[in-house]
Amino acid sequence: MNHPAPPTLRTVTGDLPAGSVTGPALAHEHLVLDLDHKGDGAAVLDPDLHTPAVTTELTALREDFGLGLVVELTCRGMGRDVRALARIARDAGIAVVAATGWYYEPFHTPEIDDATVEELARTLVAEIDGGIGATGIRPGVLGEIGSHGDTPTAPEAKVLRASARAALATGLSVATHAQLGRGGIAQLELLTGEGLPAHRVSIGHQDLLDDPAVHVELAASGAYVAFDTVGKDGYQSDGTRLRLLLALIEAGHADRILLSCDISRHGYLLDEGGQGYGHLFRTFLPEVRAAGVDDDLIDLMTRRNPLRFLTGARVEEIRA
Template identity: 30%
Template structure:
């Protein structure tokens, strides 16, 4: 990792080693959208509650939160800026796309050309996020920029429109150096996502595959780790899927396999019923208050556990040094097309 590597937060770019303890996959605000219409528990629309929940995490020295709500699915970048200022924390915002269920069949993801979508993503990363998250028709850009590009797939399948959006995310990444993070449904299609992105010229080490502990098959995790990508785990407390012992065991086995430098941790608490601030539980602080100490009690060295929430996310979320550019039909050599950014990070 280059000593001058930076991470793009909603309040500006900062050196990657200033992130402190990182919650690698969160949902701080979900203002509305089709997902909320289908499930009201997804409505996380209070800045006050977000501030309260973050302040609870700050008691355990949390400093950075990566908000994973992408375009036109409830993201509110203005609220993220306000939360960052009020809590004095670093917030990394996301552009890109969720799985198709978050968009109706007349949405512009189906009708806009690939080049049009790529341009929208690049503008969000380099100029500023749209205040309305492209739910249109007017665009009002904030100064706050997105620091993550997101793609998503469904359960055991990457649908046609999602492949188009993954290609757009890949092209935007190759232009901007902003890292890619993905949604996997129940931990499926992680390898397929890496293969698809590689087809478009994206290096696996610039990709974060999320929710993989929903599918605690160690063989799959080793295969995924072997590609060089980062793997994000966020299933702690979800006993309805499996007990925390399953996640702990998975992490131990991944360390034994030599992948301790590729593990990230978050909570992915996208439901108000998970937040203490909304009267639910266990609350986002559970990660630092309970799960991290449990990993240490399991015998994992403190230095290794701390890496999951400090150095690893610092590396994963830094802007990337891009070696080539993607154009229609394949990857163009740097000698044919030079990037427009003065900084690409790692």
């Protein structure tokens, strides 16, 4: 009798059995980034200036909390540097998954303008199969595929559809950017409309949307619901995040929750007085536990769910 191969993660330092990740994951982060449209240098994680601080934080999280995996969703047009990601992964001793795709429309790159959905899908598949540039490093996820508003713009819809086709062709999953949490249902409809199963989709930034009914609808469809801006109090208080999280757990959908901090500015780093990548573990999860959530559900949300999302594995394939 033939048994299916165990689920595998594609990381910047090579393929890794999902079962070898025994500690928690950060499901939506940026380790290297350049979104500096304003010219003030704030929305930057420079591979030369900030990598030492990033590496120091991740190393400490591995030592203190067992952090085993970071899903790094910096894609085309966002200052992606996979060579820097590989250095960080090796130096911190943590698996890092790199991404491909396009962010929301203000950050679209020129090739989107005149390309068809199928042409964009071929661009993504080529990068997934052949590696990013000359690095040979292959993405392990499509993301963060962006839109803003309740309905994606025409270019954003084109990118979402292309991402779904590339995901189907390569076996990867799609993580989205729903600006301020809006438009997630429309994103999911576009992605599944191309034939992508909902369980291969994570709808981003849902902790910024104070609408539990939307969260339940997304989770009930089979999609993952990302509470991935934990600690960004300028957008939403952690108190509201906790209330929304507990409501989704109470509705029976803990198996569809992903958690992360979405560090997207150097000012968020501990080295600069920010909350850091570890805010989830140091501050927010203790509050979740104090609200009555047990360690098995914490492990589900922080380890098993990210592994299942990335690989498409069944619940029983990722051990508790």
